[in-house]
Amino acid sequence: VIKNVTEFNQWLDRPEGIIVAGSHVGNFEMIGHCFPQDKKVVNCVIYGGESEVFKNQREDAFNEHNLKTISFSNDLSHLFAIKEALERGEIITIACDRVWGSKKVLKVNFLGQETTFPLGPFMLAAQMNVPIAAVVLLKERRTRYCGLVSVFYPDDTLQSTKKKRKKLAMQYV
Numbered sequence: 001v002i003k004n005v006t007e008f009n010q011w012l013d014r015p016e017g018i019i020v021a022g023s024h025v026g027n028f029e030m031i032g033h034c035f036p037q038d039k040k041v042v043n044c045v046i047y048g049g050e051s052e053v054f055k056n057q058r059e060d061a062f063n064e065h066n067l068k069t070i071s072f073s074n075d076l077s078h079l080f081a082i083k084e085a086l087e088r089g090e091i092i093t094i095a096c097d098r099v100w101g102s103k104k105v106l107k108v109n110f111l112g113q114e115t116t117f118p119l120g121p122f123m124l125a126a127q128m129n130v131p132i133a134a135v136v137l138l139k140e141r142r143t144r145y146c147g148l149v150s151v152f153y154p155d156d157t158l159q160s161t162k163k164k165r166k167k168l169a170m171q172y173v
Contacts, residue, residue: 002137002146002147002148002149003146003147003148003149004148004149004150004151005147005149007149007151008133008135008149008151009037011091011131011133011151012037012039012040013039014089015089016089016130017085017086017087017088017089017090017091017092017128017130018091018092018130018131018132018133018151019086019091019092019093019094019121019124019125019130019131019132019133020042020091020092020093020094020132020133020135021094021095021096021121021132021133021134021135021172022093022094022095022096022097022135023095023096023097023134023136037066038066040066040089040090040091041066041067041068041085041088041090041091042066042067042068042090042091042093043067043068043069043070043081043082043085043090043091043092043093044067044068044069044070044093044094045069045070045071045072045078045082045092045093045094045095046069046070046071046072055069055071070082070085070092079120079124082094082124083124083128086124086128086130087128092121092124094120094121096117096118096121096122096132096134096172097117097118098118099116099117099118102118102119102120104118104119104120105117105118105119106118106119106122106165106166106169108166108169108170108173109170109173110173115173117169117172117173119165122165122166122168122169122172123161123165125154125164125165125168126154126161126164126165126168127161129154129156130154131151131152131153131154132151132152132168132171132172133149133150133151133152134149134150134151134152134172135147135148135149136148150171152168152171152172154167154168155167
């Protein structure tokens with residue numbers, strides 16, 4: 001059972017790209033099994049410090065399912081790859097609750113406490129005017145999952161990209 005999935009599925013027929021935001025809550029990897037589709041390439045933004053053997057195994061498995069990987073890199077080339085994928089109307093999946101030591105963060109009130117979230121996904125969505133779909137998938141029973149999809153759009157009434165990205169982050173949180 002996946003709640004609110006209709007709006008997300010409608011994006012598969014649109015030319016624009018979308019960012020799918022994951023988190024520590026639920027099983028992000030299972031989302032690919034619950035949202036099978038062959039309309040758009042899904043680009044998974046992943047940690048770039050893995051061994052070549054592991055990267056190659058992952059890419060072999062992903063190729064069968066219309067999935068590609070974009071690895072974080074010190075030279076920031078991953079930002080260009082993400083931007084190009086969104087311009088092609090593809091899907092970007094990225095964990096939006098992990099900072100990975102970066103100082104480029106947004107501070108947002110989370111459960112009554114100021115918490116840091118990565119700036120990148122929210123900045124890209126605001127600058128490129130693409131929505132963010134927060135997806136959470138939780139196991140209910142051995143073979144049954146429950147999911148929730150929430151789609152957030154950059155607020156066109158806000159003039160500043162800084163305000164747009166902050167509002168997107170607050171909606172995600």
